[in-house]
Amino acid sequence: MQIGEDMQYLLLTLAIAFGGGYILHRFRVPGGMMLGSVIAVALLNINTSIVEIPxxxxxxxxxIAGAYIGMTVNKEDLKRLKHFIRPTVTLLFGLFVTNLVVGFIIYFISPMDLLTSFLSAIPGGISDTPLIAADMGADAxxxxxxxxxxxxxxxxxxPLLVGKGEMENVSVEKDVSPVEKRSPSFSRNLLVAVAVASASGYLGKLAGVAAGTLLFAMISIVILKIAGFEVTFPIWFKRMAQLFSGAYIGSHFGYQDVIELKFLLLPAAVIVVINILACYIMGNTLSRFYGIPRSQAILSSSPAGA
Structure with missing residues (x-):
């Protein structure tokens, strides 16, 4: 009976998570599927005791998140990368320094621990970083x-840093990304890729590497792609990952976390100001020293990864 009741609670929690995520997604809120599921499950968790997310x-x-990231890489990208090694290294160094600066400032001005501060400052993806935070023991x-x-x-x-005139000159690739191409929802290659990503993710988990599950799953799909294995992950795969991760994080959100939200106002201001300033500086640096159009350089330095 207990197992059946737990399953009912799990299904109810997932249904509520989907409802919250779907609403924000329909309203085109950035990262809406994940954020909505976090909010919905958090509210459920605060007001009831039925939330059950294993x-x-x-x-x-x-x-899924690691596999989806790996899917965005293809041979053509790797071939072009050799022409952008220096600006890429410069950009990565700038982002790393920015992350350190913002992380340390947040640590000193807020009650958050150092790891949570650094992960909060990462200019990465909202769908992936909280998962890494949960994996590493930070406050997701x-x-x-x-x-x-x-x-x-x-x-x-x-976009305001770039300006309307420059935005109109930003070139857009006409080729559709491999992730966005329409393909059957299920195929043999898709099932193989999911199996490989899952097995690799499990190895990453066993290895004890920080964020090993996501990292190993991503690398395995990149290797498959380089080897010529053709597969497309439907967009709903990513939505499902966002739903699961949002529900998981929301299930750990309690009343005390709501009270502590007031401590995030100053860190949030620090993140906005320093990230935007760093984006402007790095964009102009890339444009000046490597001849990259200013608009593209600034957008490449943007801290807006979803």
Missing amino acids: GSFRFVAQC TKVTVLQFVRLVSGIAVV
Whole structure:
């Protein structure tokens, strides 16, 4: 009876998570599927005692997220990369320094621990960073909130740094990304890729590497792609990962976390100001020293990864 009741609670929690995520996704909120599921499950968790999300959901979400990231890489990208080694290294160095600066400032001005501060400052993806935070033992709820602030500020402010005239000159590739091409929802190659990503993610988990599940799953799909294995991950795969990770994080969001949200106001302001300033500096640096059009350089430095 207990197993049946737990399953009912799990299905109810997932249904509510999907409802919250779907609403924000329909309203085109950045990272809406994940953020909505976090909010919905968090509210359910605060007001009831029925939330039941097993830790295995985090593993599934990490495998899917890693596989989806790996799917965005193709041979053509790797061939072109050799022409952008220096600007890429410069950009990565700038992002790393920015992450360190913002992380240390957040640590000193807030009650958050150092690891949570650094992960909150990462200019990465809102769908992936909270999963990494949960995997490493950081406060994933606070990371999610601050990552959302980073994402929205990047989307809202960075285009203003470029200017309307320059934005119109930004070239857009006509080729559709392998992830966006339409393909059957299920295929043999897709099932093989999912199996490989899951097995690799499990090896990463056993290896004890930080964020090993996501990292190993991503690398395995990149290797498959380089080897010429053709597969396309449907967009709903990513949505499912966002749903699972959002539900998992929301299930750890309690009343105390709501009270502590007031401590995130100053860190949020720091993230917005320093990230936008760093984006402007790095963009102009890439443009000046490597001849990259200023608009593209600034957008490449944007802290708006979803």
